[in-house]
Amino acid sequence: MTVYQPKDAADLAETVAGLGAPVRIRGGGTRAIGQCSASDVLDLSAISGVVDYEPGALTLIAKAGTPVSEIEALLAGENQRLAFEPMDHRALLGTMGAPTIGGVFAANVSGPRRIAVGACRDFALGVKFIDGTGRQLQNGGRVMKNVTGYDLVKLMAGSWGALGVLHEVSLKVMPAPETEVTLVFDTPDAEAALAVMSGALGSPFEATGAAYAPEWGKAYLRLEGFETSVRYRAGELQARLGDAEILQEDASRPLWRDLGNVTDFSEAGYVATVSIRPAHMPKLAARLSGPWLADWGGGLVWAAGETGDAARITDELRGFVAEHGGHCTVVKAPEEAGLAVFQPEAPAVARLSDEVRRKFDPAGFLNPGLMAGA
Amino acid sequence: MQMPEPDSNTLAKKDRLEARIVEAIGRQAVIGDEVELRAYECDALTAYRCPPMLALLPRSTEEVSKALAICHEMNVPVVPRGAGTSLAGGAMPQADSVILGVSRLTEVLETDYTSRIIRVQTGMTNLAVTGAVEDDGFFYAPDPSSQLACAIAGNIAMNSGGAHCLKYGVTTNNLMGVTMVLMNGEVVELGGAHADAGGLDLLGLICGSEGQLGIVTEATLRILHKPEGARPVLIGFSSNEVAGACVSDIIKAGILPVAIEFMDRLLIGVCDEYSGAGYPDCEALLIVEVEGSEAEIEHQLGLIREIAMRHDPVEFRKATDADEAGRIWAGRKAAFSAIGRISDYMCLDGTIPVSQLPYVLRRIGEMSKEYGLGVGNVFHAGDGNMHPLILYDANKPGDLETCEAFGADVLRLCVEVGGCLTGEHGVGIEKRDLMVDQFAPEDLEMQMAVKDVFDPKWLLNPAKVFPLASSEARRMAAE
Numbered sequence: 083m084t085v086y087q088p089k090d091a092a093d094l095a096e097t098v099a100g101l102g103a104p105v106r107i108r109g110g111g112t113r114a115i116g117q118c119s120a121s122d123v124l125d126l127s128a129i130s131g132v133v134d135y136e137p138g139a140l141t142l143i144a145k146a147g148t149p150v151s152e153i154e155a156l157l158a159g160e161n162q163r164l165a166f167e168p169m170d171h172r173a174l175l176g177t178m179g180a181p182t183i184g185g186v187f188a189a190n191v192s193g194p195r196r197i198a199v200g201a202c203r204d205f206a207l208g209v210k211f212i213d214g215t216g217r218q219l220q221n222g223g224r225v226m227k228n229v230t231g232y233d234l235v236k237l238m239a240g241s242w243g244a245l246g247v248l249h250e251v252s253l254k255v256m257p258a259p260e261t262e263v264t265l266v267f268d269t270p271d272a273e274a275a276l277a278v279m280s281g282a283l284g285s286p287f288e289a290t291g292a293a294y295a296p297e298w299g300k301a302y303l304r305l306e307g308f309e310t311s312v313r314y315r316a317g318e319l320q321a322r323l324g325d326a327e328i329l330q331e332d333a334s335r336p337l338w339r340d341l342g343n344v345t346d347f348s349e350a351g352y353v354a355t356v357s358i359r360p361a362h363m364p365k366l367a368a369r370l371s372g373p374w375l376a377d378w379g380g381g382l383v384w385a386a387g388e389t390g391d392a393a394r395i396t397d398e399l400r401g402f403v404a405e406h407g408g409h410c411t412v413v414k415a416p417e418e419a420g421l422a423v424f425q426p427e428a429p430a431v432a433r434l435s436d437e438v439r440r441k442f443d444p445a446g447f448l449n450p451g452l453m454a455g456a
Numbered sequence: 457m458q459m460p461e462p463d464s465n466t467l468a469k470k471d472r473l474e475a476r477i478v479e480a481i482g483r484q485a486v487i488g489d490e491v492e493l494r495a496y497e498c499d500a501l502t503a504y505r506c507p508p509m510l511a512l513l514p515r516s517t518e519e520v521s522k523a524l525a526i527c528h529e530m531n532v533p534v535v536p537r538g539a540g541t542s543l544a545g546g547a548m549p550q551a552d553s554v555i556l557g558v559s560r561l562t563e564v565l566e567t568d569y570t571s572r573i574i575r576v577q578t579g580m581t582n583l584a585v586t587g588a589v590e591d592d593g594f595f596y597a598p599d600p601s602s603q604l605a606c607a608i609a610g611n612i613a614m615n616s617g618g619a620h621c622l623k624y625g626v627t628t629n630n631l632m633g634v635t636m637v638l639m640n641g642e643v644v645e646l647g648g649a650h651a652d653a654g655g656l657d658l659l660g661l662i663c664g665s666e667g668q669l670g671i672v673t674e675a676t677l678r679i680l681h682k683p684e685g686a687r688p689v690l691i692g693f694s695s696n697e698v699a700g701a702c703v704s705d706i707i708k709a710g711i712l713p714v715a716i717e718f719m720d721r722l723l724i725g726v727c728d729e730y731s732g733a734g735y736p737d738c739e740a741l742l743i744v745e746v747e748g749s750e751a752e753i754e755h756q757l758g759l760i761r762e763i764a765m766r767h768d769p770v771e772f773r774k775a776t777d778a779d780e781a782g783r784i785w786a787g788r789k790a791a792f793s794a795i796g797r798i799s800d801y802m803c804l805d806g807t808i809p810v811s812q813l814p815y816v817l818r819r820i821g822e823m824s825k826e827y828g829l830g831v832g833n834v835f836h837a838g839d840g841n842m843h844p845l846i847l848y849d850a851n852k853p854g855d856l857e858t859c860e861a862f863g864a865d866v867l868r869l870c871v872e873v874g875g876c877l878t879g880e881h882g883v884g885i886e887k888r889d890l891m892v893d894q895f896a897p898e899d900l901e902m903q904m905a906v907k908d909v910f911d912p913k914w915l916l917n918p919a920k921v922f923p924l925a926s927s928e929a930r931r932m933a934a935e
């Protein structure tokens with residue numbers, strides 16, 4: 083096995099241009115999921131560092147290998163943050179390493195706040211990458227509004243390295259709120275939880291998190307902002323949705339960190355996510371026999387199970403979305419189960435995606451096999 | 457503006473094409489009469505006109521598919537059209553093309569308040585989408601100033617923005633799914649009522665692709681509950697620099713206004729006179745709008761006031777009631793009409809990093825002297841999307857060309873300081889030839905390779921976005 087560790091963009095371009103065999107692209111190495119068939123590794127950790135940060139313009143440019151923790155610390159110094167709340171997979175997957183911003187971008191990783199502010203892709207302003215033939219390419223830039231040419235930035239976000247090796251990304255950052263609280267509602271079943279979550283998200287009172295833990299029978303709503311505003315909205319929401327227990331900032335923060343990182347399922351042998359129409363959450367819930375959690379107001383369901391049930395549960399989840407719309411991604415499963423990570427696409431979409439991949443990486447050298455069809 | 461030479465072979469196919477399409481989708485859906493076709497000869501970039509061979513107005517996705525399949529088979533270029541309000545010439549026909557308009561696709565297909573989505577046919581106007589849900593307290597957030605007229609189809613194709621996008625994002629951030637017909641007639645579904653793509657984000661790619669990848673006939677859009685209230689303040693400053701610094705301080709303070717609009721001296725005067733807004737006599741003016749309950753609004757406006765005071769404003773005027781709010785906005789909203797009354801003008805749309813604001817405004821002022829043409833500035837200051845309005849006289853020979861040269865220089869300046877050619881209006885034909893200033897040849901090549909996938913024959917809106925020289929080989933191969 084060869085491990086390439088290029089030191090900058092030019093070096094990376096040369097490395098990729100000279101590849102004779104496929105590589106697995108590694109950022110922080112916190113996720114080893116997938117059936118990438120490559121044995122050689124392209125390690126981006128040396129291409130690291132924040133290139134530019136303008137708090138007054140809410141923009142940040144960083145090299146792909148920059149640890150997320152470094153970026154978060156820098157932003158915190160200016161009272162700002164990555165609003166899409168990237169998940170830290172380490173607890174769930176039992177992996178080591180440090181998540182990098184390139185990895186977050188490549189997988190479009192977004193946490194509980196996605197339901198209110200958007201996904202990583204919605205904060206992605208620009209990208210520089212090397213395609214499968216070694217060409218240095220870029221798209222987007224560092225400004226917040228840009229419709230010049232095709233939006234390859236969105237395409238690259240969530241492309242899992244299959245279209246190119248990201249080496250620099252620029253992101254929109256957001257101010258951190260003055261405070262946050264969480265309202266905890268007793269909700270006996272999925273229907274009741276959905277009513278609370280949709281009631282809040284469909285109100286003017288701006289919840290930035292809406293999750294449901296069936297095991298505890300509780301629905302959680304997060305409110306962020308100025309102290310006076312948060313207090314006011316907490317009152318209004320309770321007036322509409324019923325009494326709730328209120329967790330203040332010091333209890334609210336760790337709660338959402340754990341919900342976002344899905345630490346509840348760190349012992350599970352199998353974990354998958356299902357992105358669905360929120361209104362369908364109770365219907366999906368009725369079909370689940372193992373442990374599960376709902377985030378994104380019901381639009382994201384985390385399902386867990388025993389290692390031995392991996393294939394069966396995946397079939398059930400994929401069957402549900404084939405019927406009702408959405409997609410299911412396997413996050414944690416035993417290698418030997420041989421499960422496809424991503425939801426199979428409709429034939430027309432699969433063909434377009436495949437052809438796009440071939441335009442970017444004609445030889446199929448970048449993370450081959452990770453995404454469908456590649 | 458150069459357009460490709462019309463292909464005589466294609467022109468000669470008109471009668472046969474018309475007959476086949478009429479047979480497939482009916483006489484009422486096909487316009488072939490020369491007089492009627494004039495309605496389709498241009499969009500809102502009215503300086504350039506060219507009637508198409510035919511205009512097709514199908515009534516369903518299926519009819520769109522049938523019409524496209526025929527054009528595909530007969531190698532006839534197709535220019536998609538929504539409401540024709542593009543400022544970039546995106547919907548302008550070429551002589552050997554047919555227009556495919558979605559103006560008869562205007563139905564709401566579904567609303568789901570539990571999931572906060574609406575599914576519509578894309579010929580619906582932007583404002584009609586909000587109209588369909590506002591009785592229930594909801595709205596569709598992207599609000600281009602053209603929202604009364606422009607269609608969701610054009611919004612998706614251009615990834616249009618609006619006054620409130622600082623908080624709510626632009627079209628791409630509010631678009632969840634589409635039904636799209638490929639040039640060969642194949643119908644694809646991307647996204648839906650769920651968040652994010654399970655594979656490659658093709659939906660993100662489609663949004664902003666200017667009608668070059670497929671014809672979007674249906675869309676699933678995110679809807680939001682209306683805020684309890686909203687209120688603007690007006691802040692006048694003695695220089696552009698100070699106004700720019702104030703914007704940056706407001707953003708850094710963690711306040712997230714829904715809009716921060718900027719006007720310079722020329723615009724302040726013109727708009728004030730036109731609308732009677734009562735703007736102060738000063739160099740630069742900001743309109744900052746915040747949302748929430750009465751108390752939340754008061755609190756945010758208090759913070760903004762504190763920040764503004766540090767910059768020694770000429771005036772700080774808080775709207776106390778709806779009437780005063782209306783007057784503060786009246787001048788800004790009338791900006792284009794007000795300028796239009798005193799002169800012909802060209803509206804630019806570059807974006808710059810906010811920190812470059814004072815420098816860019818100074819440079820534009822200098823260029824204005826060099827070119828001998830006046831310029832006014834009005835723009836979305838929170839996100840750096842500028843709209844310099846260059847004044848010229850359409851009746852004076854050579855003035856339009858001088859104006860275009862000046863405009864091109866301003867856009868190059870935007871790119872030079874780290875920005876881009878267009879923040880929300882799109883490239884179309886207008887900025888097509890400037891693309892080489894923003895992109896290296898291989899970056900343009902990659903984008904064109906993406907079009908190859910969706911439209912291998914390069915029949916969909918082929919003479920837009922990419923410089924004609926860059927796209928020539930592909931367009932020729934198609935013929």
Ligand SMILES: Cc1cc2nc3c(=O)[nH]c(=O)nc-3n(C[C@H](O)[C@H](O)[C@H](O)COP(=O)(O)OP(=O)(O)OC[C@H]3O[C@@H](n4cnc5c(N)ncnc54)[C@H](O)[C@@H]3O)c2cc1C
Pocket residue numbers: 499500535536537538539540541542543545546547558578599600601602605606607608609610611612613614615616617618619666667668670671672673792880881882917
């Ligand atoms: C007075 C005025 C104010 C404006 N203000 C704003 C503003 O604030 N913000 C802003 O962003 N824009 C603004 N615009 C520009 C314009 O309104 C937008 O670009 C709008 O989205 C265009 O929509 P349309 O339906 O008129 O599209 P059209 O002009 O018909 O077409 C625009 C593009 O979309 C393509 N297209 C149309 N229909 C389809 C389809 N079904 N499938 C695929 N492609 C298609 C066309 O080929 C063309 O390239 C303004 C324009 C005017 C005239």
